[in-house]
Amino acid sequence: MKVLIAGMDGYLGWTLSMHLTNRGHTVVGVDNFSRRKNVEEVGSWSATPIQPMDERLMAFKEVHGKEIGFHEGDLREYPFVKEIVRKHNPDTIVHLGEQPCAPYSMIDVEHAVFTQNNNIIGTLNLLFAMHETSPHTHMLKLGTMGEYGTPNINIPEGFFEIEYEGRKDELPFPRQAGSWYHQSKVHDSHNIMFACKIWGLRSTDIMQGVVYGTRTDDMTDDRLLTRFDFDEVWGTALNRFCAQAIIGHPLTPYGRGSQTRAFIALRDSMQCLTLATENPPEKGEYRVFNQFDETYSVNELAKKVQKIGKKLGYDVQIKNPENPRVEAEEHYYNPHHEKLYKLGFKPIHPLDEELERMFKDLEGFKERIIAKKERIMPTIDWRK
Numbered sequence: 560m561k562v563l564i565a566g567m568d569g570y571l572g573w574t575l576s577m578h579l580t581n582r583g584h585t586v587v588g589v590d591n592f593s594r595r596k597n598v599e600e601v602g603s604w605s606a607t608p609i610q611p612m613d614e615r616l617m618a619f620k621e622v623h624g625k626e627i628g629f630h631e632g633d634l635r636e637y638p639f640v641k642e643i644v645r646k647h648n649p650d651t652i653v654h655l656g657e658q659p660c661a662p663y664s665m666i667d668v669e670h671a672v673f674t675q676n677n678n679i680i681g682t683l684n685l686l687f688a689m690h691e692t693s694p695h696t697h698m699l700k701l702g703t704m705g706e707y708g709t710p711n712i713n714i715p716e717g718f719f720e721i722e723y724e725g726r727k728d729e730l731p732f733p734r735q736a737g738s739w740y741h742q743s744k745v746h747d748s749h750n751i752m753f754a755c756k757i758w759g760l761r762s763t764d765i766m767q768g769v770v771y772g773t774r775t776d777d778m779t780d781d782r783l784l785t786r787f788d789f790d791e792v793w794g795t796a797l798n799r800f801c802a803q804a805i806i807g808h809p810l811t812p813y814g815r816g817s818q819t820r821a822f823i824a825l826r827d828s829m830q831c832l833t834l835a836t837e838n839p840p841e842k843g844e845y846r847v848f849n850q851f852d853e854t855y856s857v858n859e860l861a862k863k864v865q866k867i868g869k870k871l872g873y874d875v876q877i878k879n880p881e882n883p884r885v886e887a888e889e890h891y892y893n894p895h896h897e898k899l900y901k902l903g904f905k906p907i908h909p910l911d912e913e914l915e916r917m918f919k920d921l922e923g924f925k926e927r928i929i930a931k932k933e934r935i936m937p938t939i940d941w942r943k
């Protein structure tokens with residue numbers, strides 16, 4: 560299949576481009592490198608030293624003997640987006656090209672507006688470009704489990720049947736997102752569903768949990784590593800805990816630590832995105848997949864990291880800082896996730912094994928984590 564990856568320079572995008580190419584798909588990517596600039600803006604960097612795109616592409620060719628195409632450009636520029644979609648006429652657009660960070664979107668008005676403008680306009684441009692030049696294309700869009708929030712009932716995959724005042728319907732499950740970033744994903748979901756309805760486009764909207772992991776089997780050379788962030792803004796929970804454990808920084812489950820989220824290994828995320836790419840929806844169909852391995856509270860994850868750290872000889876302490884976010888710390892959480900299993904998804908990577916791999920990888924980049932250790936503790940107050 561021909562696959563266009565929007566956001567190819569990112570954590571998931573670079574990993575997926577290699578994975579799909581090695582499976583025999585033809586991959587071309589787009590990115591404006593905003594993630595690199597935005598991480599620099601907050602005084603941080605990736606623990607893994609990531610190469611510029613031209614060096615990534617050359618190293619991939621040298622190591623795997625295959626080519627990946629790339630165009631630098633901004634998804635907010637419609638003429639650029641339309642030309643790329645028209646020229647490549649892809650079977651699938653995997654749309655990862657957004658500002659993915661909740662704390663960054665909560666810094667101030669500029670960061671909230673940037674996030675929503677970047678994400679909503681980019682998605683709208685891709686939808687219009689598909690409609691005008693490539694209506695057969697499947698948009699595989701990365702949304703987030705955080706769109707649903709933490710309701711006191713089970714969470715279905717996108718839609719649920721409801722009876723109200725004697726009448727029944729199947730409706731989108733309510734979205735109650737918890738940051739300006741997560742809200743941008745809700746707005747995207749509404750726009751994609753509408754585009755499928757009026758233009759007969761096809762899309763899979765992936766509600767993905769928090770991703771963790773340092774590498775996949777395609778990264779057989781350090782020049783092929785994907786980024787790995789650990790600072791208070793860009794690092795996500797489990798990745799941060801591992802980086803903290805490596806340098807002897809106490810782990811930071813926020814507040815009471817019982818807040819529970821869905822998590823998925825980077826390797827399993829690749830497996831799921833591949834299954835969705837290779838099993839597209841029907842014309843006009845808008846489908847929603849909940850994509851994760853397991854749910855955990857952040858305290859549970861901190862304890863798992865502590866256990867593995869101890870096994871490997873690290874002294875790992877846990878010290879819950881005050882929670883900088885506005886979120887429920889005690890809540891019910893039971894999302895469904897059956898659709899990807901029906902397509903053949905088999906989570907193959909037990910958490911403990913993946914954590915050991917992460918410790919081994921990160922040990923090699925310890926000095927880079929130490930160099931930015933003042934960026935670990937949270938400072939962005941969501942109540943401000």
Ligand code: NAD
Pocket residue numbers: 565566567568569570571572589590591592593594595632633634635654655656657658659660677681701702703704767768769770771786795
């Ligand atoms: P990332 O920031 O590493 O990758 C996104 C890429 O898109 C970056 O390289 C960035 O430069 C690019 N980009 C952003 N705006 C762009 C624009 N206007 N034009 C062109 N390129 C642009 O993020 P990620 O962690 O790889 O996440 C990818 C997607 O998956 C995001 O949509 C994110 O919301 C979603 N997601 C991520 C996770 C996670 O834990 N990493 C979990 C659930 C969902």
Ligand code: USQ
Pocket residue numbers: 659660661662702703704705706741767768769770794795796797799811812813814818819820821857884886
């Ligand atoms: N948390 C801690 N300690 C930390 C960091 C985070 O307790 O040091 C807690 C947060 O308070 C939150 C949970 O861990 O309750 C998850 O936070 P996170 O930073 O790992 O993830 P989040 O902000 O939700 O965002 C990440 C990705 C985003 C994706 C989302 C999936 O950055 O792109 O959409 O995970 S989900 O959480 O399912 O919405």
